[in-house]
Amino acid sequence: MNVIEVKNVWKMYGKLVANEDISMTVNEGEIVALLGPNGAGKTTLVKQIYGELSPNKGEIKVLGKKPTDRQIKKLLGVIPQECEPYGDLTVWDNIYYMGRLKGVSKEVIKNRGEELLKRLDLSSKRNTLARDLSGGLKRRVLIAMALINDPKLLILDEPTTGLDPEARREVWEILIDMKREGRSMLLTTHYLDEAERLADRIYFLSRRIIVEGKPAEIKEKFADWYEVIDYANGKVYKVKGEEELKRLIMNLNGKFEVRMPSLEEIYLQVIRNAD
Ligand SMILES: Nc1ncnc2c1ncn2[C@@H]1O[C@H](COP(=O)(O)OP(=O)(O)OP(=O)(O)O)[C@@H](O)[C@H]1O
Structure with a gap:
């Protein structure tokens, strides 16, 4: 009800x-x-x-x-x-x-x-x-x-x-x-x-x-990008989709971290696009 x-x-x-x-x-x-x-x-x-x-x-x-x-x-x-x-x-x-x-x-x-x-x-x-x-x-x-x-x-x-x-x-x-x-x-x-x-x-x-x-x-619907932190050189990459992510990771040597957007980042993106 x-x-x-x-x-x-x-x-x-x-x-x-x-x-x-x-x-x-x-x-x-x-x-x-x-x-x-x-x-x-x-x-x-x-x-x-x-x-x-x-x-x-x-x-x-x-x-x-x-x-x-x-x-x-x-x-x-x-x-x-x-x-x-x-x-x-x-x-x-x-x-x-x-x-x-x-x-x-x-x-x-x-x-x-x-x-x-x-x-x-x-x-x-x-x-x-x-x-x-x-x-x-x-x-x-x-x-x-x-x-x-x-x-x-x-x-x-x-x-x-x-x-x-x-x-x-x-x-x-x-x-x-x-x-x-x-x-x-x-x-x-x-x-x-x-x-x-x-x-x-x-x-x-x-x-x-x-x-x-x-x-x-x-999150699932709007999280279409990943952030990859490459600890070897301190660079941060933003990639769209899993294919691009795989390609990037294959080329990395050493430690890295993959992060998906937080609800806050999705919110800001969605609200900005709505204006
Ligand atoms: N009594 C009122 N007379 C005229 N405009 C008003 C009145 N109350 C709110 N507004 C306007 O209506 C819009 C929506 O206001 P409202 O307070 O509902 O938003 P809100 O999302 O609750 O904002 P906040 O997060 O700042 O509390 C705003 O542009 C506000 O200036």
């Missing part, structure tokens, strides 16, 4: 086309990443998916309903871009009030909130004001707030931007855990390693969808 279905969506700001004829899906239990340069339209698209904006044309279904359906809000966990917990509230109060806003009963919040504090390693910070937390801890509080209604679907707009490498990895581990529990996720990111680590499928977006697929499929 598709938990998100976007069909031929167009979104304009005046004359500027931010989303051009976008069709995409997130299947149950999947993590899908939207990757694109600044201004590619990622935030615009996710805002329409969680009902903060409406498309000019096209249709969006979330868990089978329109994103603006009041019931949907209660079933979603959303972390918008550059969002922070309320600085003047404690960690616990942030989680508690978000639960109340989503219509979760006090009893359930108490139990689930305690569980989330433990799980996200926030128990010792429960009475700390959110403004006194580090960036990584603030992000964990946002995750707890997004999970307080036990959502089937999480929408995360750049969940690790601004975090240090260790905090990023901690967030990844939490998200992988969420997936193991069967939750579906749509995330936007600038980080290729994040998409590769987390996503079952990726959409490259640059106003429109440029490429879609599993990370390994995308």
Whole structure:
């Protein structure tokens, strides 16, 4: 089943086309990443998916309903871009009030909130004001707030931007855990390693969808060149196709290394060609 279905969506700001004829899906239990340069339209698209904006044309279904359906809000966990917990509230109060806003009963919040504090390693910070937390801890509080209604679907707009490498990895581990529990996720990111680590499928977006697929499929489809580092003379060769590669290697004496393009290099190549 598709938990998100976007069909031929167009979104304009005046004359500027931010989303051009976008069709995409997130299947149950999947993590899908939207990757694109600044201004590619990622935030615009996710805002329409969680009902903060409406498309000019096209249709969006979330868990089978329109994103603006009041019931949907209660079933979603959303972390918008550059969002922070309320600085003047404690960690616990942030989680508690978000639960109340989503219509979760006090009893359930108490139990689930305690569980989330433990799980996200926030128990010792429960009475700390959110403004006194580090960036990584603030992000964990946002995750707890997004999970307080036990959502089937999480929408995360750049969940690790601004975090240090260790905090990023901690967030990844939490998200992988969420997936193991069967939750579906749509995330936007600038980080290729994040998409590769987390996503079952990726959409490259640059106003429109440029490429879609599993990370390994995308690599296989677009990785039509090799880099050969010849350690004997320090030269680096770039060759296209296996035949050319074989020919080059036959002529090398001594140690060499063959490297295929990374997802990042493929992304840059594909996005550049799309402009
Ligand atoms: N409220 C708005 N009014 C007018 N133009 C907007 C508005 N919001 C976004 N835009 C424009 O729409 C385009 C897409 O912006 P959007 O924020 O969706 O891109 P993005 O891929 O999320 O970018 P980033 O990676 O920098 O967050 C950009 O050209 C942006 O300037």
